[in-house]
Amino acid sequence: MTMLRKLELDFCEWGEHDDEQGSYFLPSYRDPKATITHACWIIESNPHLLDLKLDGILLKDHRDAHLLTRSISGLRRLQYLTLEIVQWEEIPEEETQQFRDLETLYQQLGALTELEQLNLRALYFDPSGVCGVSDNYKLNTFPGLFSLGKKETGRSGYLQLLGGLTKLKGLYGSNCLVTEETEATVGMDEIKWVDRHWVALETAHFGKGKQEGQECLDVLDWWDEVQRSQREL
Numbered sequence: 001m002t003m004l005r006k007l008e009l010d011f012c013e014w015g016e017h018d019d020e021q022g023s024y025f026l027p028s029y030r031d032p033k034a035t036i037t038h039a040c041w042i043i044e045s046n047p048h049l050l051d052l053k054l055d056g057i058l059l060k061d062h063r064d065a066h067l068l069t070r071s072i073s074g075l076r077r078l079q080y081l082t083l084e085i086v087q088w089e090e091i092p093e094e095e096t097q098q099f100r101d102l103e104t105l106y107q108q109l110g111a112l113t114e115l116e117q118l119n120l121r122a123l124y125f126d127p128s129g130v131c132g133v134s135d136n137y138k139l140n141t142f143p144g145l146f147s148l149g150k151k152e153t154g155r156s157g158y159l160q161l162l163g164g165l166t167k168l169k170g171l172y173g174s175n176c177l178v179t180e181e182t183e184a185t186v187g188m189d190e191i192k193w194v195d196r197h198w199v200a201l202e203t204a205h206f207g208k209g210k211q212e213g214q215e216c217l218d219v220l221d222w223w224d225e226v227q228r229s230q231r232e233l
Contacts, residue, residue, distance in 0.1 A: 003046055003048050004042075004046040004048075004049055005048065005049065005050045005051065006049070006051040006052075007042065007043070007046065007049055007051070007052050007053070008053040008055075009039050009042075009053070009054050009055070010056055036057065036064050036067055036068065037067060039054070039071075040067045040068065040070070040071040043071040043072070043074075043075070044070075044071050044074060047074050047076070048077055049075050049077070050077060050078060050079045050080065051078075051079065051080040051081075052072075052075065052078060052080070052081050052082070053080075053081075053082040054068075054082065054083050054084065055082070055084045056084055056086055057083065057084060057085050057086060058086045058087075065101035065104070065105065066101075066104075068105070069101075069104045069105050069107075072105075072108050072109070072112070073108040073111060075112065076111075076112070076113070076114065077114055078112050078114060078115055079114055079115060079116045079117070080115075080117045081109075081112065081115060081117070081118055081119065082119040082121070082173075083119070083120050083121065084121040084122075084123065085120075085121070085122055085123070086123045086124075087122065087123070087124055099143065099156060102142065102143055102144065102158070103144075103156075103158055103161070106144075106145065106158045106161040107161050109161075109162060109165075110161045110162040110163060110164045110165060111164055112164070112165070113164045113165070113166065113167065114167060115165055115167065115168055116167055116169045116170065116200075117168075117170040117171075117172070118165070118168060118170070118171055118172070119171075119172040119173045120142055120145070120172075120173040120174055120175075121137040121173045121174050122137055122140040122141065122142050122173075122174040123137055123140070124140065137173060137174045138173075138174065138175075138176060138205075139174075139176050139179075141174050141175060141176050141179050141181060141182055142174055143156075143181065144156045144157050144158040144159075144181075144185075145158060145159065145162075146159055146175070146182060146185070146186050146190055147159055147181075147182075147185035147186060147190060148160055148189055148193060149185075150185055155181070155184065155185050157185065159190060159193060159194075160193070162197075163197045165197075165198060166197065166198070166199055166200065167200050168198050168200060168201055169200050169201060169202045169203065170201075170202065170203045170204070171198075171201065171203070171204040171205070172203075172204075172205045173205075175204065175205060175206045177206050
């Protein structure tokens with residue numbers, strides 16, 4: 001196989017979407033297991049990838065998560081990464097394993113020391129239709145990603161696992177500042193950590209929610225926003 005430098009894979013059959021706004025209508029899924037297995041084989045066969053985009057990954061079980069993280073871990077030269085992960089609404093008894101899978105994913109991301117641009121998108125889907133679909137990735141956040149952990153609340157934090165991203169220049173995706181989790185866990189400790197470890201960071205898009213018109217903040221605005229929130233507590 002000819003070694004690839006750029007790879008784009010779409011795992012799901014989406015309905016209609018608008019990339020500019022980051023909005024998605026309810027997708028029509030096919031079982032992606034075979035697709036994930038095949039995609040991981042392609043990725044592992046091309047360790048010199050510089051640019052990887054994986055859209056619509058539906059992680060239904062631990063096996064899928066393990067395959068994905070194992071494949072990404074070998075891409076030591078990767079500079080641009082986009083991951084769009086679709087999760088079914090979490091079932092309480094499965095949360096422990098899901099957090100373990102996320103922790104493993106964050107560890108592998110932190111090992112990609114050549115990464116310059118990271119775009120992580122999270123979508124949530126309730127197959128029963130009982131709960132609404134969180135259909136805009138800009139209004140979501142990845143659990144624990146921007147937190148160092150809060151012992152007093154028992155919340156886990158994984159930001160420290162991304163300390164190896166010293167060349168990161170751009171951060172995009174599901175980085176909402178006004179979710180229940182980020183409001184409770186992101187504070188000045190996290191701001192200082194980012195300033196100390198992501199020394200090359202130039203641009204970071206942090207969605208502020210529907211009430212703010214889907215705005216994005218650059219890094220300095222984010223710091224100002226969090227500092228203001230801390231002063232108001």
